[in-house]
Amino acid sequence: MADRVKFGVEGLDEMLLGGLLEGSICAVVGTYGTGKTMFALQFAYEGLRRGEKVIYISLEEREEHLRTTIAQKGWDTGVFDDRLYLVRLDPTDFNLAINSIKSELSSLIKSFGAARVIIDPISLFEGLFEDASVRRREMFGFIEIMRDEACTLMLTSEANTANPEESKYGLAEYLADAVILLHRIRSPGLTEVHLALEVAKMRRSAHSREIKPFEILQDKIMVYSEAILF
Template identity: 30%
Template sequence: MEKIPTGIKGLDEMLGGGLIPGRTYLVKGGPGAGKTTFAIQFLMEGVRNGENVLYVTLEEPLETLKEDMAKLGFDLGIPKFHGIDATPVTERKHLFAGAFYEEFGESFERLTGAIQEKVELERYLRVAIDPLTMLKLTVKNELEYRKTFIGFLKSLSKLGATVVITSDLRTSDIEEYLTSGVIELRTIEAGGKILRGILVKKFRGSPFDEHIRPYRITDRGIEVYHTENLFIE
């Protein structure tokens, strides 16, 4: 079975080589767990392979993200990295080539439509939406949200894009059922320290490592230690 690397070597070992292309995966975790870093590493791995990639930010402005990711060695100003800034801010200014803006909060359907159009026109093989939690606030009816979300996943699948969606731990039940895989980033306080563990909760179509493995957020991004166990005293 064909798989594509996530850019996080230890996680790829847990997944038996990486993600199955053309499917959508949910990455969930609390504040500071590394969800955005995960999404960027996934996209930059595509860039290294010569792919066009698309990042949709719904919380942190692209300009701020660009500065933060540069500290980890990720240059988001390169031509193959494209962004949609859908953050709830009023000022808009040019950040880097390939970025354009959608007003936040008008409707989930409008933004998903813009993403679909971009993927179809530019042939993006990897897409990251970070975080989906913000989009859910724009849809009051859960049934309407479910219908729109399913349609969105089907359209991206037909276009061949592999999609990573981030969300917090509390509001991602629907997405767990509808996506092809769920990766959870856990943070645990023990003995005055923060322990981090990564868990593959679901991975349709392939066997995977079901253990919680330790990970760290380093100056090179996320590192997963796939041969170690997370111990809590």
Template identity: 25%
Template sequence: MTAGKTRSATGVPGLDEVLHGGLIAGQLYLVDGEPGAGKTTLALQYLMQGVREGEPCLYVTLGETAAELRAGAASHGWALDGVEIVELVAAESDLFGDSDLTMYHPSEVELSETTRRVLEAVERCKPRRMVLDSLSELRLLAQASLRYRRQILALKQFFVGRGCTVLFLDDRSSEGADTQLHSIAHGVIALERHVPAYGPAQRQLRITKFRGSDFISGQQDLLIRRGGLEVFPRLRPGQHGATYQRDVVPSGVPALDQLLGGGTDRGTATLLVGPAGSGKSTIAAQYAVMAAKRGGHAAIFTFEEGRKLLLDRLASLGMVAEEGIGPGKLQVRQIDAAEVLPSQFANIVRTSVETDGASVVVIDSLNGYLNAMPEERALVTQLHELLTYLNNHGVATFVVATQSGMMGSNMRNPVDTSYLADAVVLFRMYEHHGAVRKAISVIKKRSGWHEDTIRQLWFDGEGVHLGPPLMNLRGVLAGVPVEVTVRHEGEPGDDRAGRR
């Protein structure tokens, strides 16, 4: 928050965080965006927040009627009690020409009359918060850009010193952003709306100007639903963190912990990568269930597998934990990639950590996460921010990535994120003695040593099992192993030690 400047809370969840505390009171702001972007909804939320704080609020409408505004508010469950609405819409008589006007152009008279009525409403109500909707009507009345700019400057000068925070709404009817308005306003909130080829419309908010204060720059995901707008600020890992002790997070499976050099650590991210059905999700869930059994809170965010199916499958393997939020409990949340925005998901995870106290987080899988992102480059950037944030809070994070293909050298990753992870666990399917088997190995661990062996992996009603190192097979990772002669310990060529 800027010292010495009073903030005006917006009433929009997440927006005050983007603005570092809210709008600066007593200034003029432009909210622009195409029709349907959410300008009116944002403006109404701002005024209703003012009503809750006991401030007089005024909504001047030049386009919609009061009845239309109240109907739109009712769709969100709002009554607009305490908000004074002043209609300056065209009357039915305006459909016919005025033969009495001979010396002045009709637009000049209409603009002056409209401006006078706006000023009268302000003088009568003496609002602390005001919305003028919309500037496109004034632009049409002014006709000339110079006259329009002078009119806006006169309105700005009128509001200066009156202690009123003003929102001007503009629908970009001037073929794009109005740079004249941008230069006049103290701040500009731009709303964007994009309709993809398939799926719901995607909305974003961007602060393009904010005099007298810092703010979170860039595009912020925005959601409109019953109850109004909600902004999901972009994660900035450097601004978030907590003091923690780098303890080992056990899996509860001794052989698995041994493979990882004793276990994984708090404040690190582990990538589990392999083909479908190789056991990645089960191993990740093993850590979450064990964390809950040890008295911590763990959260699993699943993009593909249904919540009930996942819980039933884990129960069949003897992996049972009390569901819920808090110490000793496991939360499983199913995420619809088509409905959840990227930053919205990051904020869901943030709530799980900061509010619910999750110490183990599982993201299953990276493929579903990718479907929620607009492009691959954005995925890598946001995943880096999310993992850094989780590491700063001492969370042990497990990210599942499913490779295309089942066996052999044709395996492909959905996106290369292995360099972001502190540890990488590789899963493979291989053929042996007429059966398809699973193998697990650790190929990277930044926080300490790990075994460089390959072990067989299987599951049954008693849980997760790892066999001894597959010393007599070569080519397991290729999918079709070959039997080899095992050298005895100490003979030339023997190399079974773990790596540091």
């Protein structure tokens, strides 16, 4: 049985029955304002806290903005040392972004010795391919390469605006071993918005199938795994 990789989000690891399977691929899918990048940072920090090396590739946030967010959380940056490889790729530079992710990531994982790799968001990478059939072929090829690497991969993806339960291009949830859906739920009186999540899929493992509320606090994310959804 594969070892578990703690996500680092209280309540979510319980729903995952201990965490993600080591070496698996996880997709976190959600619309704007659901905290996808916060989940990605929490996953990265948990690895660093455990002494692992982490590669974080951002296609959206600038490196300095991510570092500012980390500092604002009050996390112990002493655990980072030289174990965090943080890089921002410009998705408008098509050739650079494609080559960096497709051709260079595999060798970087090996040379750096990364146990966790995050791409935030993968949907911007997918969007570089205008033709749907090319996008599908490139994504399947990329995922096959990543399956040979000795790391646990996390992808964040924007949700499809027409169907928030699907990723933007409808690929991430099929390519990933585990899928975590983030939801924004308006209260019946339309007076406030609640956040909730579900583990929609987890290959080779049982998992909770309930939808649970969560909060993004100053220094962590809390999933209330014992709560009943409003």
